[in-house]
Amino acid sequence: MLKMVETLRKNQIAVQDVGDGRPVILLAGFGLDHTVWDAQVTMLSATHRTLCIDLRGTGQSDKPRLGYTLSELTADVVGVADALGLGSFDLVGWSFGGQVAFNLAARHPERVRRLVLVGSNGVRGCRSDEFPFGRRRDRLEPMLVRGETENRPASRRATIAAGFANEPNPAVLDYLTAVSLQMPSWSALACYTTMLDADLISEIPALTMPVRLIVGSEDPVHPVQGARWLAERLADGYVLEMPGCGHYPMFEAGAMLDHGLHQFLDGDPEVLVPQARGRSE
Template sequence: MAMINVEDQVRVHVQDLGSGPAVVFISGFGLDHQLWDRQVRVLTDAGFRTICITQRGHGHSDHPLHGYDIDRLTADVLGVLKTLGVESTAIAGHSFGGQVAFHTAALAPQLVSRLVLVGSNAVRASRSAEFPFGAPPEDTVPQMVKAEETDRIAARYRLIQDNFATEPDPRVVDWLMSTWMRMPSWSAIACYHTLLRTDLIAEIPLVRQPVLQINGTADRVHSARGSHWLQSKLSDSTIVELDCGHFPMLESPDEFDKTLAAFLTG
């Protein structure tokens, strides 16, 4: 475990374990390295180096008041990899982390060899004229911000619980909540704006690496049609759909690990 400086007075938490080909994991909104606990164990046993980057505002990383736009979050990732001396890596991003992973792959194709998107449309998380999937941000952002400002504990608990395909084990929800509650309200509100207003469609031609999209068939967060739309525009993309919700690494771990390992070694 390490705290790595990415900006003046801003550090992010990094877990760097194993040796061999590198795989970077970026967790979704409010989550940290613990989300990938099983994948770290499986992949390090298989001869990979696993690097889990907890984004600023999340987990044990610093929680500055500003700096949550997609360019800054991606610069954090690139700064960490430079500090660690990583010259080539696969990157896996879950949900909001998928946007950051996609932007990283587009900006640094010489660094990113493969891209894994888990429960993420990557280029957009809301509807636009060019991306007609999901809800419009004009409706969603104010609702999310109001819920965060009014009762963030209840709002976050409800979001986590609703993201599973079936009624989750209360202990799992409590565990995810314990991580999510490390994220202060100012970080959450800023990240809601970034998540729901970021548009990376123009970067699709820049992502020529092999891309794997792992989606849950009962995922209520991201659009399955949006994933197929993205696949049709990428040069090398595969979609695997698992019988689960927004957390395939927790809900369908065996299938998730098998799919991920096959892609990384393919």
């Protein structure tokens, strides 16, 4: 069921709330919404209260002119959890949603039971001297801004297509582009800045909960090397690498993604996450 929840900051945030049991919150990637998790909700809601939140500026949530910092996006998610009476919960963040999830886990570790980062390193949207993985900001940002201002539909479609390891199914690409275009330019441009400005490396020690990183071996957006780098620095981090998969595992490797989520969220973290930190499955 899709419901609108008003946060303390007076934003209406859309939440798909399905199933019963221990709560798990899912956050989609840049510009996308709860519908991308359809198969995962079908699987998880058999045993979990499964909540998919449309981040501010996306899907059915409010799209204000301002308010897209990582802190504000995180506050929306916490506000939804508070409004729905959730204490602690499992948290899954994909791509840009992974940055929001990482920030929430660092700021509110008592709320996050287990954290899953899908197609995300969580800490940065581009490379730096300390984190030498992913794309260069000086090349990426002008391309994204130019595309958004000159030909938004074509740019969104091309950006999405470039994330797949292989040529995507045209129907899937049409669908993802249509969902993405619900995000207006003012929201997208602000979130590009937030994504590329983010540097949460100093927050790594705050994450003491079990963390699983589920990343495609061919992900061109957040390379698996960055996930391994993060896992080695986490207190309890583990990488599940999906062979031949790019940045869209729910469409490229759905069965493997579902298995990884189910195994981690429903299993014993002491068994699932070995002491050898940063190890890949």
